[in-house]
Amino acid sequence: xxxxxxxxxxxxxxxxQDLQHLLDQSRHDNARNGITGVLFYSHGNIAQLFEGExxxxxxxxxxxxxxGRHSHVRKLIDKPITTRSFSDWSMxxxxxxxxxxxxxxxxxxxxxxxxxxSSLPIADALLVELVRLAVFGPDPxxxxxxxLPSAP
Amino acid sequence: MLRxxxxxxxxxxxxxxxxxxxxxxxxxxxxxxxxGQLVNEAPGRLPPVLLEMLPRIHATGTAHTAKACPCGPEHxxxxxxxxxxxEQGRVAGxxxxxxxVREQEQARxxxxxxxxxxxxxxxxxxxxxETAPLMTFTTDAAGQVTYVxxxxxxxxxxxxxxxLTAIWPLLVHPDDRLRVLFEAEAARRTGTGWSFxxxxxxYDGVYRWLLSRALPEVHPPDAPVFWHGAxxxxxxxxxxxxxxxxxxxxxxxxxxxxxxxxxxxxxxGLVEYYNQFTIDYTGLTKEELGPTGWVGLLYQHEQAAAxxxxxxxxxxxxxxxxxxxxxxHDGVYRWxxxxxxxxxDGSGPRWFGTCSDVEEQYRLRQVLQTQYDELSRAxxxxxxxVYAASHDLRQPTNNxxxxxxxxxxxxxxxxxxxxxxxxxxxxxxxxLDSTLIDxxxxxxxxxxxxxxxxxxxxxxxxxxxxxxLRPEIMQRGARIDVxxxxxxxxRYSRANLRSVVHNLVSNSLKFSHPSRPPHIVxxxxxxxxxxxxLEVRDNGLGMHLDDPAHPTFQLFARQHTHVDGxxxxxYLVQRIVSSQGGHLAVTSVIxxxxxxTIHWTTTDSPA
Numbered sequence: 001x002x003x004x005x006x007x008x009x010x011x012x013x014x015x016x017q018d019l020q021h022l023l024d025q026s027r028h029d030n031a032r033n034g035i036t037g038v039l040f041y042s043h044g045n046i047a048q049l050f051e052g053e054x055x056x057x058x059x060x061x062x063x064x065x066x067x068g069r070h071s072h073v074r075k076l077i078d079k080p081i082t083t084r085s086f087s088d089w090s091m092x093x094x095x096x097x098x099x100x101x102x103x104x105x106x107x108x109x110x111x112x113x114x115x116x117x118s119s120l121p122i123a124d125a126l127l128v129e130l131v132r133l134a135v136f137g138p139d140p141x142x143x144x145x146x147x148l149p150s151a152p
Numbered sequence: 153m154l155r156x157x158x159x160x161x162x163x164x165x166x167x168x169x170x171x172x173x174x175x176x177x178x179x180x181x182x183x184x185x186x187x188g189q190l191v192n193e194a195p196g197r198l199p200p201v202l203l204e205m206l207p208r209i210h211a212t213g214t215a216h217t218a219k220a221c222p223c224g225p226e227h228x229x230x231x232x233x234x235x236x237x238x239e240q241g242r243v244a245g246x247x248x249x250x251x252x253v254r255e256q257e258q259a260r261x262x263x264x265x266x267x268x269x270x271x272x273x274x275x276x277x278x279x280x281x282e283t284a285p286l287m288t289f290t291t292d293a294a295g296q297v298t299y300v301x302x303x304x305x306x307x308x309x310x311x312x313x314x315x316l317t318a319i320w321p322l323l324v325h326p327d328d329r330l331r332v333l334f335e336a337e338a339a340r341r342t343g344t345g346w347s348f349x350x351x352x353x354x355y356d357g358v359y360r361w362l363l364s365r366a367l368p369e370v371h372p373p374d375a376p377v378f379w380h381g382a383x384x385x386x387x388x389x390x391x392x393x394x395x396x397x398x399x400x401x402x403x404x405x406x407x408x409x410x411x412x413x414x415x416x417x418x419x420x421g422l423v424e425y426y427n428q429f430t431i432d433y434t435g436l437t438k439e440e441l442g443p444t445g446w447v448g449l450l451y452q453h454e455q456a457a458a459x460x461x462x463x464x465x466x467x468x469x470x471x472x473x474x475x476x477x478x479x480x481h482d483g484v485y486r487w488x489x490x491x492x493x494x495x496x497d498g499s500g501p502r503w504f505g506t507c508s509d510v511e512e513q514y515r516l517r518q519v520l521q522t523q524y525d526e527l528s529r530a531x532x533x534x535x536x537x538v539y540a541a542s543h544d545l546r547q548p549t550n551n552x553x554x555x556x557x558x559x560x561x562x563x564x565x566x567x568x569x570x571x572x573x574x575x576x577x578x579x580x581x582x583x584l585d586s587t588l589i590d591x592x593x594x595x596x597x598x599x600x601x602x603x604x605x606x607x608x609x610x611x612x613x614x615x616x617x618x619x620x621l622r623p624e625i626m627q628r629g630a631r632i633d634v635x636x637x638x639x640x641x642x643r644y645s646r647a648n649l650r651s652v653v654h655n656l657v658s659n660s661l662k663f664s665h666p667s668r669p670p671h672i673v674x675x676x677x678x679x680x681x682x683x684x685x686l687e688v689r690d691n692g693l694g695m696h697l698d699d700p701a702h703p704t705f706q707l708f709a710r711q712h713t714h715v716d717g718x719x720x721x722x723y724l725v726q727r728i729v730s731s732q733g734g735h736l737a738v739t740s741v742i743x744x745x746x747x748x749t750i751h752w753t754t755t756d757s758p759a
Binding site: 007076077079121122123124125126127129130131133134137138 | 422447462
């Protein structure tokens with residue numbers, strides 16, 4: 001098993017509808033493939049941690065890297081793990097209209113994201129904190145509009 | 153036969169020119185004219201110019217041809233008129249022939265317009281290529297340079313008559329020449345374009361870096377015959393990027409040579425670079441360390457706090473600084489100061505961090521701390537001992553005085569010198585007692601430095617203290633002025649204030665000048681900085697300042713040995729004032745008087 005963390009930029013801002021579609025589709029696919037983790041989205045900035053069996057995770061990342069909906073994909077970590085730290089796959093973002101989303105399976109408001117699970121090694125927990133900060137800014141309760149610098 | 157002709161044919165018979173024969177094609181021109189009708193009555197679309205000429209042609213008998221004659225708005229004919237003769241050789245009529253040349257004419261018009269457009273485009277292209285700040289050129293498949301724009305001549309300073317193909321390679325920098333010739337040749341052979349940089353000699357002999365880009369002109373399926381391209385000067389860019397590359401390489405080298413852990417991180421706080429020493433110290437590769445791996449090297453219990461601190465620094469942009477134990481490749485933890493600062497410039501914020509080994513300093517500090525603790529304990533013990541000893545000694549002293557009093561009462565001395573000796577013994581005993589009291593007070597004061605601080609009314613406090621000194625004041629006939637109007641209140645400990653003022657005033661009384669009654673002024677005021685000050689000024693003996701033989705503020709130091717005293721007073725005052733963050737200043741003139749200025753505090757303002 002391994003886990004992968006990456007940062008990227010959406011090619012165009014995603015609407016509530018796009019996000020809901022992405023959530024539905026990804027949850028469905030990931031549940032089938034045994035992928036767990038969390039995706040952060042805010043104003044075009046994307047960060048994701050996912051974990052799964054080596055081959056499946058590699059295939060998934062290859063597909064993500066090819067996905068035309070985002071660019072500047074920076075893989076930050078890709079390393080073996082012994083146990084999963086996430087029980088399922090979920091997504092955190094600020095919808096324009098919060099109603100209706102709160103009831104959705106796998107949806108989180110950014111300021112309701114639980115702290116990194118203690119089963120994550122401290123270095124990986126710190127990494128998750130930093131990408132969350134990079135996507136949502138210092139106050140996750142407020143929408144955070146900025147542009148992630150692209151990879152050097 | 154005339155009907156088969158691909159041209160319009162008609163005959164005009166007789167001198168009055170009546171239509172004779174008209175074939176089908178001619179109908180398009182003359183319309184529904186009937187044979188026998190006069191041509192002037194039914195001219196159809198025959199051009200008026202021709203109609204006017206017809207009688208003249210008939211009269212003179214000379215043939216006439218008009219090329220591309222517009223007939224009506226849409227048609228265009230080549231018209232030819234020929235007289236024909238009768239048996240007698242006289243002109244019998246005219247034969248009119250018309251060939252439709254509308255399409256030829258339109259084609260010719262189009263060709264004309266095309267030529268105009270081409271000329272226009274050509275002019276535009278030339279203006280553009282000759283005014284753009286880059287040089288343009290054309291070479292053929294054999295490598296012959298067939299065109300260069302005027303900019304090239306201006307840049308190289310070559311005359312317009314120069315043989316371009318021959319001169320061009322000679323102007324290229326010798327170090328670049330072979331490469332350029334080879335690359336251009338290879339591109340021509342394979343029929344592709346090129347893009348490379350080389351140095352070209354300018355008119356002033358200086359070589360400048362140019363970017364040469366060219367593309368073949370392709371007309372499939374033929375192989376390209378011409379290559380068109382442009383030369384752009386990239387000298388500054390090239391030098392800048394060269395300098396930057398060099399600077400970066402030097403910085404990397406520097407960072408890798410420093411025997412400290414050095415790293416840089418992106419704006420998001422993700423480490424992107426660790427120097428060689430980090431790799432050596434940790435025994436981990438850059439990949440193993442990863443963007444956040446450093447935190448895993450810290451001492452287990454410090455990791456979470458350090459991670460939180462780093463996230464906070466990244467969020468706020470504040471400097472990161474802390475002391476942490478960092479694991480070496482052999483598993484030994486050593487203390488490090490980890491520092492990181494954010495650099496913000498044009499290319500976005502970045503973090504630069506160092507971890508300095510402070511293990512030695514840390515150990516030294518621990519040793520010093522241990523020694524300090526021991527010393528402070530020893531000091532405390534000593535204080536306790538002095539206190540206990542002075543306390544314990546007072547009892548026997550009192551006993552001694554009592555016994556001595558008893559002795560004096562019960563024994564009669566005959567010798568007057570013996571009476572004097574008795575007095576001396578008495579004085580010595582009194583002195584011993586007051587020394588013991590002062591010693592105990594000193595120790596107690598040192599312990600009471602944490603006395604509660606309150607706002608004191610200076611008028612009341614000074615009055616109270618002076619009341620305590622009343623016997624001495626009366627005895628010496630002293631005059632005391634109290635001026636507290638400028639700073640009537642003071643935040644200070646009551647006991648400390650009393651000790652300080654009591655000591656200074658009793659000093660002033662003690663060391664008064666024998667020839668005049670003491671005059672003491674107590675003045676409480678604020679310095680321009682707003683700090684509260686008490687001034688105690690007297691007109692007494694004065695004292696030596698800065699005299700190593702007569703120290704002023706040391707324990708048991710006495711300046712005037714002929715006056716009673718234990719030498720504890722000023723030392724005590726000094727200790728109290730400085731322990732509360734203030735300081736004591738003194739000015740003195742021997743024989744005139746002394747002024748003590750007590751700066752109570754340098755931080756608190758008076759209430």
